[in-house]
Amino acid sequence: MGETHLARRRRLAALVAGHDADALLVTRLVNVRYLTGLDSSRAALLVPAEGPAVLATDARYAGTAEQVCPELPIVVDRLVTEALTARAAADGHRRLGFEAHDITVEHHATLAANAEVELTPLGHLVEELRLVKDEEEIALLREACAITDRAFAAVLPEIRAGVTERAVAIALERAMVDFGAERPAFESIVASGPNGAVPHHRPGGRELQTGDLVTMDFGALYGGYHADMTRTVAIGEPAAWQRDVYDLVHRAQRAGIGAAMPGAETKAVDGAARDVIKAAGHGDAFPHGLGHGVGLEIHEAPLMGYDKTGKLMDRVPITAEPGVYLTGRGGVRIEDTLVVRPGGPELLTTTTKDLLVL
Ligand code: ZN
Numbered sequence: 148m149g150e151t152h153l154a155r156r157r158r159l160a161a162l163v164a165g166h167d168a169d170a171l172l173v174t175r176l177v178n179v180r181y182l183t184g185l186d187s188s189r190a191a192l193l194v195p196a197e198g199p200a201v202l203a204t205d206a207r208y209a210g211t212a213e214q215v216c217p218e219l220p221i222v223v224d225r226l227v228t229e230a231l232t233a234r235a236a237a238d239g240h241r242r243l244g245f246e247a248h249d250i251t252v253e254h255h256a257t258l259a260a261n262a263e264v265e266l267t268p269l270g271h272l273v274e275e276l277r278l279v280k281d282e283e284e285i286a287l288l289r290e291a292c293a294i295t296d297r298a299f300a301a302v303l304p305e306i307r308a309g310v311t312e313r314a315v316a317i318a319l320e321r322a323m324v325d326f327g328a329e330r331p332a333f334e335s336i337v338a339s340g341p342n343g344a345v346p347h348h349r350p351g352g353r354e355l356q357t358g359d360l361v362t363m364d365f366g367a368l369y370g371g372y373h374a375d376m377t378r379t380v381a382i383g384e385p386a387a388w389q390r391d392v393y394d395l396v397h398r399a400q401r402a403g404i405g406a407a408m409p410g411a412e413t414k415a416v417d418g419a420a421r422d423v424i425k426a427a428g429h430g431d432a433f434p435h436g437l438g439h440g441v442g443l444e445i446h447e448a449p450l451m452g453y454d455k456t457g458k459l460m461d462r463v464p465i466t467a468e469p470g471v472y473l474t475g476r477g478g479v480r481i482e483d484t485l486v487v488r489p490g491g492p493e494l495l496t497t498t499t500k501d502l503l504v505l
């Protein structure tokens with residue numbers, strides 16, 4: 148991975164130069180990980196427009212940092228930001244960019260009071276780089292999704308009347324870890340019966356009942372990459388309205404996925420799915436965006452909502468997750484993780500989307 152990280156830092160250095168800064172101080176840990184491979188709870192990276200980068204971390208991670216990034220000079224200091232700001236001044240950098248979406252107002256005031264450099268806020272430069280994934284990243288995401296599919300198949304026989312939402316959530320999480328996940332990628336959602344009307348319901352003590360729709364939203368974390376999948380199943384033969392809503396959401400998802408091509412406006416992809424739900428008179432029952440990017444974070448760019456701008460590109464992984472939520476009755480959401488490709492999206496989660504009647 149050393150070569151990969153070096154190539155990423157080179158691309159960032161070019162962006163830094165283009166923003167009229169001498170160097171960028173990267174403080175978001177997920178961005179430091181992307182640029183170095185170091186996964187830690189305290190680190191920062193100085194990336195000059197020209198010349199090699201410098202990594203700072205504390206004594207707990209110094210050994211790991213030497214192993215993971217042997218090519219980088221490493222400053223061992225608890226105050227990683229301060230240490231690298233001083234280093235930037237010592238190396239003759241005058242305009243030091245910082246990640247304004249990460250540094251707090253308080254921290255900035257302290258840095259500015261002591262620094263011998265001019266601090267200049269820079270935007271989401273590393274996030275911009277992270278948008279398009281390389282095939283190495285997509286392979287990790289593909290495995291995260293395969294684990295998620297396998298866990299769902301393994302737990303299906305346990306999903307029945309009398310089992311609590313919490314028990315289903317724990318079974319899914321345990322299965323993902325058994326199949327190789329580092330841990331769940333986010334807090335799993337299991338929403339049964341009327342709870343299904345709450346998009347982000349926390350699984351509780353409610354027992355599944357015959358006649359319920361049950362929505363499960365979960366995913367595995369593998370190699371730092373986050374899978375995200377939702378399936379809604381029926382406990383016992385579904386009522387006509389339940390089948391209708393399920394078919395509607397399924398059709399909307401197909402429309403959304405079909406529109407997810409390189410060059411497509413994210414707004415238009417959202418709209419392709421949303422129009423299907425609107426046409427059926429349920430527009431108000433779909434209160435969130437169609438999906439989001441996934442990668443080293445569970446929610447990252449591009450966000451796909453009717454009010455979001457931007458275009459999809461080749462090798463951008465996204466989710467497509469339309470839902471219809473009917474207060475007091477229940478809901479349906481169907482979500483896949485997929486990668487935008489020139490020949491049409493590559494589905495990474497492959498569990499069936501036929502309505503499963505358990
Ligand atoms: Zn999800």
Ligand code: ZN
Pocket residue numbers: 375438439466468482
């Ligand atoms: Zn999602």
